[in-house]
Amino acid sequence: MAPIGKIYCYPNNPRVFKILIAAQYNELEVEVAEFELGTDNKKPEFLAKFHNEKVPAFESTEGSIYLNESGAIAYYVASQKEGTQLLGKDKTEISQVLQYILFAENEITPHANTWVNPILGITSYNKAAHNQAVDGLKKSLGILEKVLLNKTFLVGERITLADIAVSTSLYLPFKLVLDAEFRKNHQNLSRWYNTLINQPAFKKVLGEITLAEVAVAYTHFLDPSPLNLEEWKRVYSNNDTRPTAINWFWENFDPKGYSIWRVDYKYNEELTKVFMSSNLIGGFFNRLERARKYAFGSLVVLGEDNANSISGYFVIRGQEIPEEVSDAADYDSYNFQKVDHTDSAVKSSFEDFIAWDGHLDGKKFADVEEKIMSASNSSQKDVSIAYFGPVGSYTHQAALEKFGDSVSYFPQSTINDVFDSVENGRVTYGIVPFENSTYGSVISTLDRFITCKTQILSETYFKINHCLLSKSNFSTLNKVYSHPQGFGQCQNYLDTHLKGVQRVDAMSTSKAAEIAASEPYSAAIASVVCAELYGLDILEKDIQDAKINITRFFILGSSSDIPSDDDKTCILFTVDHRKPGALCDALNSFKSQDVNLIKIDSRPSLQRPWHYVFFIEIQGHKEDEQVQKALSQLNECCLDVKLLGSYPNQRPNFLEEEIKSLTSQMAMQLKDKVGFRNYPSLSPEQELHRIWKLVMSTTKEKRKVSQVAKSRITQELSNTIIIEYLANGNVGIAAISGEALIPGYRFKSL
Numbered sequence: 001m002a003p004i005g006k007i008y009c010y011p012n013n014p015r016v017f018k019i020l021i022a023a024q025y026n027e028l029e030v031e032v033a034e035f036e037l038g039t040d041n042k043k044p045e046f047l048a049k050f051h052n053e054k055v056p057a058f059e060s061t062e063g064s065i066y067l068n069e070s071g072a073i074a075y076y077v078a079s080q081k082e083g084t085q086l087l088g089k090d091k092t093e094i095s096q097v098l099q100y101i102l103f104a105e106n107e108i109t110p111h112a113n114t115w116v117n118p119i120l121g122i123t124s125y126n127k128a129a130h131n132q133a134v135d136g137l138k139k140s141l142g143i144l145e146k147v148l149l150n151k152t153f154l155v156g157e158r159i160t161l162a163d164i165a166v167s168t169s170l171y172l173p174f175k176l177v178l179d180a181e182f183r184k185n186h187q188n189l190s191r192w193y194n195t196l197i198n199q200p201a202f203k204k205v206l207g208e209i210t211l212a213e214v215a216v217a218y219t220h221f222l223d224p225s226p227l228n229l230e231e232w233k234r235v236y237s238n239n240d241t242r243p244t245a246i247n248w249f250w251e252n253f254d255p256k257g258y259s260i261w262r263v264d265y266k267y268n269e270e271l272t273k274v275f276m277s278s279n280l281i282g283g284f285f286n287r288l289e290r291a292r293k294y295a296f297g298s299l300v301v302l303g304e305d306n307a308n309s310i311s312g313y314f315v316i317r318g319q320e321i322p323e324e325v326s327d328a329a330d331y332d333s334y335n336f337q338k339v340d341h342t343d344s345a346v347k348s349s350f351e352d353f354i355a356w357d358g359h360l361d362g363k364k365f366a367d368v369e370e371k372i373m374s375a376s377n378s379s380q381k382d383v384s385i386a387y388f389g390p391v392g393s394y395t396h397q398a399a400l401e402k403f404g405d406s407v408s409y410f411p412q413s414t415i416n417d418v419f420d421s422v423e424n425g426r427v428t429y430g431i432v433p434f435e436n437s438t439y440g441s442v443i444s445t446l447d448r449f450i451t452c453k454t455q456i457l458s459e460t461y462f463k464i465n466h467c468l469l470s471k472s473n474f475s476t477l478n479k480v481y482s483h484p485q486g487f488g489q490c491q492n493y494l495d496t497h498l499k500g501v502q503r504v505d506a507m508s509t510s511k512a513a514e515i516a517a518s519e520p521y522s523a524a525i526a527s528v529v530c531a532e533l534y535g536l537d538i539l540e541k542d543i544q545d546a547k548i549n550i551t552r553f554f555i556l557g558s559s560s561d562i563p564s565d566d567d568k569t570c571i572l573f574t575v576d577h578r579k580p581g582a583l584c585d586a587l588n589s590f591k592s593q594d595v596n597l598i599k600i601d602s603r604p605s606l607q608r609p610w611h612y613v614f615f616i617e618i619q620g621h622k623e624d625e626q627v628q629k630a631l632s633q634l635n636e637c638c639l640d641v642k643l644l645g646s647y648p649n650q651r652p653n654f655l656e657e658e659i660k661s662l663t664s665q666m667a668m669q670l671k672d673k674v675g676f677r678n679y680p681s682l683s684p685e686q687e688l689h690r691i692w693k694l695v696m697s698t699t700k701e702k703r704k705v706s707q708v709a710k711s712r713i714t715q716e717l718s719n720t721i722i723i724e725y726l727a728n729g730n731v732g733i734a735a736i737s738g739e740a741l742i743p744g745y746r747f748k749s750l
């Protein structure tokens with residue numbers, strides 16, 4: 001059959017897929033011309049035929065029809081067969097098809113492009129635009145999810161151009177970013193998409209599509225570079241900066257894969273003591289932990305007490321500031337400006353800053369603390385880490401994320417062994433789990449702190465997503481292994497899906513995977529990484545009960561004596577339990593000095609029955625004046641006080657972001673449940689409040705609600721809205737949690 005026309009476009013454009021799939025359904029042939037973007041579409045003969053330089057463009061075979069806009073071209077192709085199913089069966093369906101073509105163009109493609117193009121290196125990454133695009137796309141897909149609840153296809157009973165246009169606009173998002181977790185939460189949309197891409201006409205054009213397992217992040221898609229940042233850090237720390245390291249740097253610098261940025265503190269006039277400015281840098285570097293793989297930085301204090309400033313340079317992977325840097329809490333206090341490394345003045349200033357021996361605007365480099373260096377560079381080969389293993393444990397993964405791959409790692413089979421390794425000086429640092437956001441404290445770590453001789457040097461957080469791993473089929477399982485924390489974090493899943501299957505404690509989740517791999521009919525609760533390491537199949541992913549499930553780990557070593565501007569301190573004490581109010585007196589030491597207590601836990605003292613050791617974590621550093629006063633007061637009213645260390649707060653930003661997105665998802669669901677209408681005059685808070693009142697009045701809790709005189713939303717936390725209310729003259733706090741949105745609404749008093 002002769003082609004009905006020719007398309008001009010670069011290869012693999014999803015907009016062209018839409019046209020070609022429509023042609024497949026109508027058994028028509030459309031030719032795709034050999035075409036070079038940027039050259040062919042600028043030629044006069046092209047511009048004589050089409051409105052503008054944009055592609056795809058279509059020319060009919062007999063040369064009388066020229067079309068721009070892929071939606072219009074697809075519509076033209078779809079209409080070329082008498083009685084086609086693609087455009088709907090009556091006027092209403094035709095309009096609905098058009099509605100979805102425009103929906104794809106306006107509500108999907110712009111967001112999808114902003115999200116996906118930086119990953120593909122087509123456009124540059126901008127955090128605000130990215131976040132807006134992710135929200136925008138998810139909102140549009142939420143609409144489709146609802147539409148597809150009771151429908152197989154978007155319009156009528158059969159595949160139409162609506163399905164083709166919308167699904168092809170999602171071609172790249174499904175391949176790159178709409179990952180397994182997203183699909184689990186959008187089952188109608190995913191079912192519809194899978195049905196379509198498995199139709200022969202789709203397969204012919206798209207081939208076999210592999211959907212994203214884990215959303216690809218923008219930074220991971222940079223072209224490989226000959227300059228290895230880890231190697232540079234090693235050269236820098238093991239050699240004299242001038243001339244060896246500097247020469248090495250310029251010989252190996254790759255301007256395509258890296259950019260150099262001049263960094264200046266914005267509020268120099270507020271700086272006072274040199275050591276405080278230096279602490280400020282230390283704090284900033286601490287918060288740049290996640291950027292370790294993408295950045296090398298040297299910041300320096302210039303000048304003297306009451307006349308100093310902070311400046312320096314960063315070498316950054318890629319040409320944009322990655323999220324790992326821009327997410328750091330104090331990023332906005334610094335001005336980052338990309339510089340031209342071929343400019344000789346820039347080059348020599350860069351060298352001064354990394355050698356720490358120069359001056360700027362008449363100010364000499366102040367004495368710089370060693371920690372600036374170590375914060376930007378902990379990658380020496382001789383650094384060794386003992387971790388709670390075996391390989392693949394969450395502790396191992398947290399250690400790798402924190403220290404990278406150029407230090408030596410030593411797995412230990414128990415938490416006690418990690419402590420021993422540090423105390424005996426066999427390793428530089430140890431890493432142990434401390435507490436989980438769902439299941440609480442890790443008992444073995446708490447217990448060892450009672451007798452330990454080492455200190456907490458820093459903390460790190462790691463997201464825990466558990467899987468059910470096995471070599472056998474789900475229905476044949478008779479045993480499941482995990483660490484008690486693993487069981488504790490998956491209780492609902494186990495009670496619902498593995499009722500009656502024997503649970504056996506293992507030393508760690510990776511040990512559980514190792515055992516399950518050697519036994520038939522056994523499974524392990526462990527990470528995705530363990531599936532690969534121990535040759536197990538993933539029977540189910542994300543089986544932990546709480547969506548946000550995070551474990552905090554402590555790095556053991558010696559704690560820093562220099563405060564950053566945001567530290568925490570861990571203390572252990574025992575009180576005389578025969579004395580009434582002893583614990584209250586102890587805690588009052590902190591209250592009276594206005595020191596905030598953020599965690600408290602207790603364990604049997606292991607010395608005498610019914611004697612307890614209390615663990616507390618406070619905000620502040622052991623060198624802070626108020627903390628010192630509180631500690632001496634504490635000493636007076638306790639039998640024993642032990643300082644476990646002060647360390648910079650590393651609570652990650654991703655937590656805040658997830659919390660925000662969960663809260664807005666929840667607000668959306670609330671709207672649906674109560675038939676939300678937009679009242680333009682209400683503020684978002686008032687709207688949520690109104691919805692809350694409506695939800696309350698539709699629940700079994702009606703009785704309580706009628707007593708509520710006044711209420712207001714005070715906080716949006718995790719997937720929970722916290723509400724203060726006044727009932728019968730008493731002020732109370734209530735929470736609506738995400739689960740409350742499922743029919744039967746549950747309310748929890750805090």
Ligand SMILES: O=C(O)C(=O)C[C@]1(C(=O)O)C=C[C@@H](O)C=C1
Nearest residue numbers: 393394395433483485508509551
């Ligand atoms: O078993 C592991 O993989 C560990 O690293 C230990 C541990 C823990 O003790 O909390 C770490 C993270 C998870 O919370 C589950 C288990």
